[in-house]
Amino acid sequence: MSTWRKLLRDPQAAVTGSILILIFAAGLSTPLLAQHGPNESDLSMVNAPAGTPGYLLGADESGRDILSRLLHSINTSAVSALIGTGVALAVGVSAGLVGGYFGARTRAIAEWAFNLVMTFPGLLLLILLMPVTGGDYRYTMLIFGVLLSPGIYRIVRNLVLGVKNELYVDAARVSGLGNARILGRHVLSVVRGPIIIAAAFMMGASIATQSGLAFLGVGSKEIPSFGDMISSGFRNLYVAPTQFLWPSLLLGLITASLVLLGNALRDTLAGSRPQPAKVGQGQRAEVTPQPPAAADPEALLEIRDLTIAYPGPGGQPREVVRGATLAIHRGQTVGLVGESGSGKTQTAFAVLGVLPDEAVVTRGSIVFEGRELIGLSDSEMRPLRGKQIAYVPQEPMSNLDPSYTVGAQLVEGVRSALGISKSEAKTRVLALLERCGIADPERTFDSYPHQLSGGMAQRVLIAGAVASRPKLLIADEPTTALDVTVQAEILDLLRDLQAELNMAVLLVTHNFGVVADICERIAVMERGQIVESGDVLEVLRGPRHEYTRMLLDSILDHTAPIREASR
Amino acid sequence: MLAYISRRLAAGLVLALLVTLITFLMLSLSFQDVVRTILGQSATPESVDAMTKQLGYDRPVLVQYGDWLLHLFRGDLGSSVYTSLPVASSVLQRLGVTLSIIVPALIITVLLSTFLGVWAASRGGIADRVAQGLSLVGYIVPGLLLAIALVYVLAVRAKLLPATGYTPLAENPGAWLRSIAIPVVVLVIGGVANMAAQVRGRMIDELRRDYVRTLRTRGISTTSIVVRHALRNAASPALTVLSLEFIQMFGSALIIENVFALPGYGSYAFNASLQGDIPVIMGITIFGVLLVTVVNLGTDLANGWLNPKARVH
Numbered sequence: 001m002s003t004w005r006k007l008l009r010d011p012q013a014a015v016t017g018s019i020l021i022l023i024f025a026a027g028l029s030t031p032l033l034a035q036h037g038p039n040e041s042d043l044s045m046v047n048a049p050a051g052t053p054g055y056l057l058g059a060d061e062s063g064r065d066i067l068s069r070l071l072h073s074i075n076t077s078a079v080s081a082l083i084g085t086g087v088a089l090a091v092g093v094s095a096g097l098v099g100g101y102f103g104a105r106t107r108a109i110a111e112w113a114f115n116l117v118m119t120f121p122g123l124l125l126l127i128l129l130m131p132v133t134g135g136d137y138r139y140t141m142l143i144f145g146v147l148l149s150p151g152i153y154r155i156v157r158n159l160v161l162g163v164k165n166e167l168y169v170d171a172a173r174v175s176g177l178g179n180a181r182i183l184g185r186h187v188l189s190v191v192r193g194p195i196i197i198a199a200a201f202m203m204g205a206s207i208a209t210q211s212g213l214a215f216l217g218v219g220s221k222e223i224p225s226f227g228d229m230i231s232s233g234f235r236n237l238y239v240a241p242t243q244f245l246w247p248s249l250l251l252g253l254i255t256a257s258l259v260l261l262g263n264a265l266r267d268t269l270a271g272s273r274p275q276p277a278k279v280g281q282g283q284r285a286e287v288t289p290q291p292p293a294a295a296d297p298e299a300l301l302e303i304r305d306l307t308i309a310y311p312g313p314g315g316q317p318r319e320v321v322r323g324a325t326l327a328i329h330r331g332q333t334v335g336l337v338g339e340s341g342s343g344k345t346q347t348a349f350a351v352l353g354v355l356p357d358e359a360v361v362t363r364g365s366i367v368f369e370g371r372e373l374i375g376l377s378d379s380e381m382r383p384l385r386g387k388q389i390a391y392v393p394q395e396p397m398s399n400l401d402p403s404y405t406v407g408a409q410l411v412e413g414v415r416s417a418l419g420i421s422k423s424e425a426k427t428r429v430l431a432l433l434e435r436c437g438i439a440d441p442e443r444t445f446d447s448y449p450h451q452l453s454g455g456m457a458q459r460v461l462i463a464g465a466v467a468s469r470p471k472l473l474i475a476d477e478p479t480t481a482l483d484v485t486v487q488a489e490i491l492d493l494l495r496d497l498q499a500e501l502n503m504a505v506l507l508v509t510h511n512f513g514v515v516a517d518i519c520e521r522i523a524v525m526e527r528g529q530i531v532e533s534g535d536v537l538e539v540l541r542g543p544r545h546e547y548t549r550m551l552l553d554s555i556l557d558h559t560a561p562i563r564e565a566s567r
Numbered sequence: 568m569l570a571y572i573s574r575r576l577a578a579g580l581v582l583a584l585l586v587t588l589i590t591f592l593m594l595s596l597s598f599q600d601v602v603r604t605i606l607g608q609s610a611t612p613e614s615v616d617a618m619t620k621q622l623g624y625d626r627p628v629l630v631q632y633g634d635w636l637l638h639l640f641r642g643d644l645g646s647s648v649y650t651s652l653p654v655a656s657s658v659l660q661r662l663g664v665t666l667s668i669i670v671p672a673l674i675i676t677v678l679l680s681t682f683l684g685v686w687a688a689s690r691g692g693i694a695d696r697v698a699q700g701l702s703l704v705g706y707i708v709p710g711l712l713l714a715i716a717l718v719y720v721l722a723v724r725a726k727l728l729p730a731t732g733y734t735p736l737a738e739n740p741g742a743w744l745r746s747i748a749i750p751v752v753v754l755v756i757g758g759v760a761n762m763a764a765q766v767r768g769r770m771i772d773e774l775r776r777d778y779v780r781t782l783r784t785r786g787i788s789t790t791s792i793v794v795r796h797a798l799r800n801a802a803s804p805a806l807t808v809l810s811l812e813f814i815q816m817f818g819s820a821l822i823i824e825n826v827f828a829l830p831g832y833g834s835y836a837f838n839a840s841l842q843g844d845i846p847v848i849m850g851i852t853i854f855g856v857l858l859v860t861v862v863n864l865g866t867d868l869a870n871g872w873l874n875p876k877a878r879v880h
Binding site for chain 2: 116118119120121122123124125127128129130131132134208211212213215216217218227230234237238241244248251252255256259260263274275276277278279280349352354356357378382383384385386387389390391393395398399400401402403404409412413416417448450461464465
């Protein structure tokens, strides 16, 4: 019920809803309001001007009262909307429930049939079938409803498929509820919202189509409708322009209100959709950058008091990183450890300047080689990215552009970082791919991401990151998404590259084994704060903070070899 | 590739068979009325029977449909019951008129929507609100009203463009352009409203993907990320919308033609349907299906070119 209250408070929904209610209420009270029948013509009243007694809005080319015809037309459009939408809902919802709930074969048949319906120009069919419908707009709208049904079918099918895979339907099945009751109870409650939204748009489409057809002359001349009135007004445009105005105004008002109501319903029922932000404006910072004070002279990267906030549910900012402090020396490998959601990745993104649009840096500083990074614009950050600071992501597949070959994307990155020619870049990329353990570099170079395995894709991403010999490599859970056997190989590769290029590495992970394996220093993060940091061996052997101890204990229970690795 | 194209064409053929069969079956319900329409009010039952026999409507429906198909395979769509003109050439001529407003409208729609959608999604803020507002206006005003309003303002009042009529392109390109200008604008406004919103949505999704962030960390320029990477990936789903947009536009064109008295597919279909001219109706149907098949094939091929995963080897 709170949804309805929210709708009533939304001005767009309230205004458009009231307009529609007013118009259709006027339509319903036609017998009280209309002073003439819709087809009652009086030859002495032909083209009577507005204000003529008994003809408030005047009369048309046949001497029919325009106001009365408008009122009757409202009812015609209401009936059209009800039939078109009703049929579309009946057909689409039932087929969607069946297609979504039952097996793949049933679904394939339904899919095929609805694709068939969708591929034919509906309006042409409605015109061509005039001999069959005999010009009765109600039959036409019946067919139109069928033509609208694929949209509803898709919505319902997708929602049902989603719900079906959710636990509570399984639970309901276990608890002995029949198929029909499962459908009724759970699925319908989920699909209700999207269907109400779609219904508003379909009503608009039905009314617009009926008017269009009536304008063409499809359908009986006896039925008063906006389309017919517009057509008559159009013929009379030179003589009496207002005759065209009234039905157009009313039709425009109805369809516009339905569309705007649909939009308002969508915003309320479906929740807010992502809003675009300017690409390349750089991450948002609300701190006044201060000159680096008494910085660690050895440090390549120094993060101090970093605080990152996101807009929270009640408008209150929610801090995901709170006063994090961390330093990395040249050539050093530092592990940043913590549970998922502890703010590790956010810290890494902040260094790269690629925090999501919603995030704001509210406090602190990030100094790289003596230069403050917070507050830099995207174009000021760009020369650093790739060249000085590089990044290896967690999930290899989603981090490659699916539309370009591996070679093309690596070459683009190398060229933008180093400004070398295409052929030079290609030679370099091929050598790198080989260095990163790819057996057939030429072939991988010409492959698309979907043709690679996860391990290969991660090697490709590492190759892309180290291509320009960065001073700092930020690796965000580089092995988490990979098979266990591949994990060790990737870690070996990172370690070798680190030594070879003398890079500093910030390794973000939740895995102490990985840290013990390749890191010199460790920082432990808990709920946005760095609670402990120091030499790896010291921290692992004698954790001082309770959270570190807890994390270590929980791991040691399962994987004994950790201590061995940390020897 | 050839196998793929022939498979799609075969699917189109099945579609054509089914749609024409269904249309024919539905039309067959009204053959009696059709004969009466042809003969007029004063027809005697005998003359109705004779006419029914002459047109072959007394045979079983499936036999009639099979007969129509046989002729179709020989390239013969029959001729109009009223004018005796061959159906195929008349249909093609009318289709040409309608396509000459749809094709330019579609091209402009695609260009404009891509620009607006990308602009809105990559700028955000005011740019986004302007683009959203523009597409909303196009969405809430029915094309029919827009057409009449434009005719009134541009043709009747300002006398800048002809209000009605059509000049073939081959006859006089300038006059052709003037005769299709307002209908094309009307179709574009409706089309952009729909399509720009689609492009915007796809672009917003695409710009939030992981690979975009990774590309940014490599120091790749904003323009390249937006145009080369995000737009390229957004184009593939937007293409599926394009074929639906074509079908939609075809429907709107049928109504809008009427405002401008263009001798296109819509008025042809309307007259044939009003008169119950069955051979013409069937000809219009089959060409409609073929057109859709060709457009779908085109978008599929373009999709394969854009999207390596959909590529068929």
